[in-house]
Amino acid sequence: MDDNPMIQFRCTSIIDGREHTATMSLKRSVWDNSSEQWRSEYLDSCRERYRVWLRKDAGVRxxxxxxADVSVEAVGETTDDSPPPQLVTVTLFGGPLDGSTAPVEIDNADPWTAITSDGCTYPGGRSVYAPDDTGRWAWRRDIPWDAM
Known part of the structure; x- marks a missing residue:
């Protein structure tokens, strides 16, 4: 019998109708004896590791x-009843990412995405894309990194 069981954390998102899930583990005693700030930072690091895994696994950035919207839950411990983000891949038009694809939330009431790009007007900044009247995801402007 394991005197120090592991707790699993599951990250989930849905991209183009396909669910992507990854799990990470941590000793239960570490989680139980940690401050709220450390727990929050750990969950943020799970999301970042999920970002890297998803980029390698599905080629999605x-x-x-x-x-930040990725669902992270302790499997069997706590549940988040909110559904995972529904993402769909779109082609970007204009600006520095013209012709590239990006995952975007399909149910967002104010749809737009800001993506770090080498061709951005501001070094290290982001290029903003949003749907136009025809539904095409078009470049709107570039913004500095710290403007978000």
Missing amino acids: LTDQQV
Whole structure:
């Protein structure tokens, strides 16, 4: 019998109708004896590791906001009843990412995405894309990194 069981954390998102799930583990005693701040930082690091895994596994690059929206739950411990983000891959038109694809939330009331790009007007900044009147995801502007 394991005197120090592991707790699993599951990250989930749905991209183009396909669910992507990854799990990470941590000793239960570490979690139980940690401060709320440390727990929050651990969950954020799970989301970041999920971002890297998803990029390698599915070739999908999530924006910082999409990573923040990723569902992270302790399997069998706590549940988050909110559904995982529903993402769909779109082609970007104009600007520095013209012709690239990006995952975007399909049910967002104010749809847009800001993506770090080498061609951005601001070094280290982001290029903002949003749907136009025809539904095409078009470049709107570039913004500095710290403007988000």
